[in-house]
Amino acid sequence: MSFPTNQFPLSNKTILKHLETLRCVRCSEALELTDNSLRCGGCGQRFPIADGIPLLLDTLDGTTQETAGHMEALFRFPSFYRFKHGLLKRLNKTDDLVMSDFLQQKKIVDVGCGPFSYGFDVTLPHSIVGLDLSPQFVRAMSQQDPENLYLVASAKKIPFADKAFDTAFLRFVIHHIPGDTAELLREVARVTRGHLIIFDHVRSDVPWQAKVQTTYWKTFDSGHHYNSMSEWDGLLKPYRVVEFRRTGKMFGNVCQIVLDLTAGSPS
Numbered sequence: 001m002s003f004p005t006n007q008f009p010l011s012n013k014t015i016l017k018h019l020e021t022l023r024c025v026r027c028s029e030a031l032e033l034t035d036n037s038l039r040c041g042g043c044g045q046r047f048p049i050a051d052g053i054p055l056l057l058d059t060l061d062g063t064t065q066e067t068a069g070h071m072e073a074l075f076r077f078p079s080f081y082r083f084k085h086g087l088l089k090r091l092n093k094t095d096d097l098v099m100s101d102f103l104q105q106k107k108i109v110d111v112g113c114g115p116f117s118y119g120f121d122v123t124l125p126h127s128i129v130g131l132d133l134s135p136q137f138v139r140a141m142s143q144q145d146p147e148n149l150y151l152v153a154s155a156k157k158i159p160f161a162d163k164a165f166d167t168a169f170l171r172f173v174i175h176h177i178p179g180d181t182a183e184l185l186r187e188v189a190r191v192t193r194g195h196l197i198i199f200d201h202v203r204s205d206v207p208w209q210a211k212v213q214t215t216y217w218k219t220f221d222s223g224h225h226y227n228s229m230s231e232w233d234g235l236l237k238p239y240r241v242v243e244f245r246r247t248g249k250m251f252g253n254v255c256q257i258v259l260d261l262t263a264g265s266p267s
């Protein structure tokens, strides 16, 4: 499908690049681009677009744009979040996974993208879609990277067709989302045909270490839950895990995981 792009404002051109794979979060049908909204061809629902940023939330299921918790208030202030991120990286001395194989020439979705791209070698050719519940973060990303599409959407209902992306990132997001993590992973795997890369935390099984970690997380993070190794094992059992790295000074509190979905994903 091709569209006469001069009929839309410049900011909508990034939407047009992805229109074929964008889907309604209510009924999964394809969307049409109108002047200032995306309209579902199936159920007729209109999703507004403000300054080139689509708001693709299913308001019927109670998903709101706001996140909760004292540290999550940071999600309304991109520069504070960036500062906190730099500080924790120095404190924790994490050693990051080399990601070029998952970026080069790939179509990427960054789920819970936050307000800045780190760990990405931006010189590698790739196409990225970022989604986040925080409109402030999405706006910050969109301003820094106007060539790519950033939108307000939930990781629990990703507004894209099955297997629309080569690589999906879920970096430090899982522990911020309440509810069923297995279901969340299935939703991200649904839109991914290549690799799913997860950065998150691991709670130590040694009680005093877990206590130190919990104090650290309560102070700096305020996530909802932090999985132990046995909880990670259970969550990842249905997947082909090609890498599971532990890093971080706080008793290996950071995990970096690569799942291979090229042979399909669990339903």
Ligand SMILES: C[S@@+](CC[C@H](N)C(=O)[O-])C[C@H]1O[C@@H](n2cnc3c(N)ncnc32)[C@H](O)[C@@H]1O
Binding pocket: 067, 075, 085, 111, 112, 113, 114, 115, 131, 132, 133, 134, 137, 153, 154, 155, 156, 170, 171, 172, 173, 176, 177
């Ligand atoms: C700790 S930040 C991580 C941001 C970025 N990935 C990074 O590594 O710096 C967690 C992010 O998840 C987002 N988030 C929380 N719940 C979400 C949901 N249900 N769907 C999408 N994003 C969500 C928050 O707004 C926030 O940007």
Ligand SMILES: [Zn+2]
Binding pocket: 024, 025, 026, 027, 028, 029, 040, 041, 042, 043, 044, 045
């Ligand atoms: Zn619909």
